Amino acid sequence: xxxxxxxxxxxxxxxxxxxxxxxxxxxxxxxxxxxxxxxxxxxxxxxxxxxxxxxxxxxxxxxxxxxxxxxxxxxxxxxxxxxxxxxxxxxxxxxxxxxxxxxxxxxxxxxxxxxxxxxxxxxxxxxxxxxxxxxxxxxxxxxxxxxxxxxxxxxxxxxxxxxxxxxxxxxxxxxxxxxxxxxxxxxxxxxxxxxxxxxxxxxxxxxxxxxxxxxxxxxxxxxxxxxxxxxxxxxxxxxxxxxxxxxxxxxxxxxxxxxxxxxxxxxxxxxxxxxxxxxxxxxxxxxxxxxxxxxxxxxxxxxxxxxxxxxxxxxxxxxxxxxxxxxxxxxxxxxxxxxxxxxxxxxxxxxxxxxxxxxxxxxxxxxxxxxxxxxxxxxxxxxxxxxxxxxxxxxxxxxxxxxxxxxxxxxxxxxxxxxxxxxxxxxxxxxxxxxxxxxxxxxxxxxxxxxxxxxxxxxxxxxxxxxxxxxxxxxxxxxxxxxxxxxxxxxxxxxxxxxxxxxxxxxxxxxxxxxxxxxxxxxxxxxxxxxxxxxxxxxxxxxxxxxxxxxxxxxxxxxxxxxxxxxxxxxxxxxxxxxxxxxxxxxxxxxxxxxxxxxxxxxxxxxxxxxx
Numbered sequence: 079x080x081x082x083x084x085x086x087x088x089x090x091x092x093x094x095x096x097x098x099x100x101x102x103x104x105x106x107x108x109x110x111x112x113x114x115x116x117x118x119x120x121x122x123x124x125x126x127x128x129x130x131x132x133x134x135x136x137x138x139x140x141x142x143x144x145x146x147x148x149x150x151x152x153x154x155x156x157x158x159x160x161x162x163x164x165x166x167x168x169x170x171x172x173x174x175x176x177x178x179x180x181x182x183x184x185x186x187x188x189x190x191x192x193x194x195x196x197x198x199x200x201x202x203x204x205x206x207x208x209x210x211x212x213x214x215x216x217x218x219x220x221x222x223x224x225x226x227x228x229x230x231x232x233x234x235x236x237x238x239x240x241x242x243x244x245x246x247x248x249x250x251x252x253x254x255x256x257x258x259x260x261x262x263x264x265x266x267x268x269x270x271x272x273x274x275x276x277x278x279x280x281x282x283x284x285x286x287x288x289x290x291x292x293x294x295x296x297x298x299x300x301x302x303x304x305x306x307x308x309x310x311x312x313x314x315x316x317x318x319x320x321x322x323x324x325x326x327x328x329x330x331x332x333x334x335x336x337x338x339x340x341x342x343x344x345x346x347x348x349x350x351x352x353x354x355x356x357x358x359x360x361x362x363x364x365x366x367x368x369x370x371x372x373x374x375x376x377x378x379x380x381x382x383x384x385x386x387x388x389x390x391x392x393x394x395x396x397x398x399x400x401x402x403x404x405x406x407x408x409x410x411x412x413x414x415x416x417x418x419x420x421x422x423x424x425x426x427x428x429x430x431x432x433x434x435x436x437x438x439x440x441x442x443x444x445x446x447x448x449x450x451x452x453x454x455x456x457x458x459x460x461x462x463x464x465x466x467x468x469x470x471x472x473x474x475x476x477x478x479x480x481x482x483x484x485x486x487x488x489x490x491x492x493x494x495x496x497x498x499x500x501x502x503x504x505x506x507x508x509x510x511x512x513x514x515x516x517x518x519x520x521x522x523x524x525x526x527x528x529x530x531x532x533x534x535x536x537x538x539x540x541x542x543x544x545x546x547x548x549x550x551x552x553x554x555x556x557x558x559x560x561x562x563x564x565x566x567x568x569x570x571x572x573x574x575x576x577x578x579x580x581x582x583x584x585x586x587x588x589x590x591x592x593x594x595x596x597x598x599x600x601x602x603x604x605x606x607x608x609x610x611x612x613x614x615x616x617x618x619x620x621x622x623x624x625x626x627x628x629x630x631x632x633x634x635x636x637x638x639x640x641x642x643x644x645x646x647x648x649x650x651x652x653x654x655x656x657x658x659x660x661x662x663x664x665x666x667x668x669x670x671x672x673x674x675x676x677x678x679x680x681x682x683x684x685x686x687x688x689x690x
Contacts, residue, residue, distance in 0.1 A: 082116050087139055088123055095122040099177065103167045110164055117155065121187055128391045129680040130192040130361055134185040140642065156185065186682050192391065195365040199394065200686035202368045206250035207432045213246055218418050224267050224310050234442060238264045241438040243418050246271060249376050252398055252437040254383040256456065257654045258445025261380050265352060266301035270311045272350060273318050280349045283323035286358040288569045288576020290626050291323040294354040326363060328571065330370055340370035348375050355626055356381035361392025384460045385651045386622055387679055397683040404437045411435040432687055451477025452656055459673050460650045468670050485637060485663040489545045496661065497633055500526040501550050508561035513584045516594035516602045520582055523563055525630040528618035529652045531644055537637040542618035555615055558583050558591040558607055565616035573609065578623060580616055621652045632656035636664035636672065644672035
């Protein structure tokens with residue numbers, strides 16, 4: 079038996095999978111059995127870390143045990159046609175119906191389902207990236223008019239206008255941008271322009287979670303009802319833009335027999351599909367989406383490429399935007415773009431790439447100015463320059479809206495100072511208000527939030543919520559106490575409550591506890607706790623759960639016990655949840671180390687798009 083299998087980093091699932099593969103290929107000598115065992119256990123380990131592929135030339139294992147860290151080494155394998163013959167019952171290439179698929183040229187080993195999904199997505203993007211339209215002079219004029227006042231800074235590149243040009247020109251495109259860069263406003267204008275070209279266009283808006291879909295619908299409604307939109311577009315055009323979004327799962331439809339209702343045999347009716355928060359869409363789900371689309375459906379991906387990737391395997395948006403192709407276009411694209419906006423100082427990508435003309439990153443933040451600590455900290459964490467600006471111990475002293483505090487030894491000591499003021503203000507408001515003022519209480523609650531690196535551990539969200547219930551509200555965490563913040567953890571389409579929705583427990587006129595939530599239009603809805611889907615206390619939440627949300631004040635807890643979870647993507651996502659102030663609780667050294675750590679998900683998607 080291989081000694082690799084004894085390492086503590088591998089789970090029981092990894093070991094069982096390895097045994098299963100070896101049992102299917104039972105005719106091996108000891109040397110070949112050990113090789114297959116090592117390949118299978120490493121592949122399972124990588125899949126459980128959300129990588130869609132095992133890069134055989136450089137396999138890195140995240141050693142958690144101190145003793146094993148000293149033995150850590152990079153594993154390397156080189157498989158050949160001869161190995162395929164040895165392992166012919168479990169390993170094949172391309173169309174082979176076997177559990178393991180080997181890409182010989184790139185030395186990538188896949189689980190079959192991830193290989194199929196990656197190939198399908200790569201084929202779709204390569205095909206659609208080449209499908210472009212010539213934009214008429216009339217439409218060019220309209221685009222210039224619609225985006226005339228977007229960027230007021232003299233000399234600044236109007237990336238929103240370029241994004242619109244790209245989306246009108248291409249059947250598939252990616253619009254990325256950080257908080258406050260105007261992604262939803264841009265895409266609202268794009269949809270209106272497309273509808274003016276073809277009023278019968280069928281548009282669908284989707285997002286990976288119910289909460290994200292709710293927020294997207296609300297943002298589109300704000301765009302439709304804005305004074306700017308009314309001045310730019312005919313009311314009949316704005317009326318045709320859908321003002322509600324749905325989850326991807328609901329869009330694809332539930333099939334009692336398994337899989338989705340809409341698939342390769344039963345296509346959706348979409349002419350345009352907008353997918354928001356696309357960084358959260360995993361590989362397998364993305365494949366299900368493209369399987370269900372009509373051959374001429376236009377697809378727009380919207381999201382922040384620098385945020386955390388999907389919880390499940392794969393990182394489609396990250397793969398597409400990981401290279402140098404974003405905001406660097408082909409000569410042909412630039413020539414056509416100059417008809418829209420002459421003399422733009424835009425980079426030309428010399429080496430042709432199928433991706434270079436279908437991606438735009440919005441770079442101008444309308445939320446944070448040049449003096450904003452939050453904006454500068456988010457940029458410095460995300461860009462990860464060398465030398466890193468956070469190496470300066472006085473970095474946080476330059477700004478009023480960011481603060482670095484040492485993480486205390488005890489949670490009780492954390493619940494003091496500014497954080498205690500926020501809790502006391504909220505608690506006093508709850509005690510003085512009635513259920514009729516639930517909207518104001520929810521607004522007060524959403525002005526601050528504690529964000530944790532993980533759910534478990536002493537400074538994890540679970541323990542933080544228990545301590546807050548006990549120390550601040552003098553109640554048990556699972557009791558229906560007055561003012562308890564709760565978060566829905568399972569979608570319930572029957573009552574339109576979705577994973578991530580935040581509510582509060584208050585007493586109704588009969589002194590009975592009710593859970594109060596606001597919908598995307600700001601209207602308050604009340605539910606008896608007995609009808610709610612699964613929920614948990616939500617004064618503290620994980621950074622993953624906070625994606626897409628915004629709070630006035632954010633308290634970001636980065637415990638060194640969460641070292642495995644920390645990376646620049648996690649910290650960037652946490653920082654950019656704050657609108658006015660972010661307080662980081664961490665020692666300086668581990669914070670700097672985490673900001674320099676880039677979390678990479680291994681995938682062959684971008685390579686497959688470029689080279690096939």
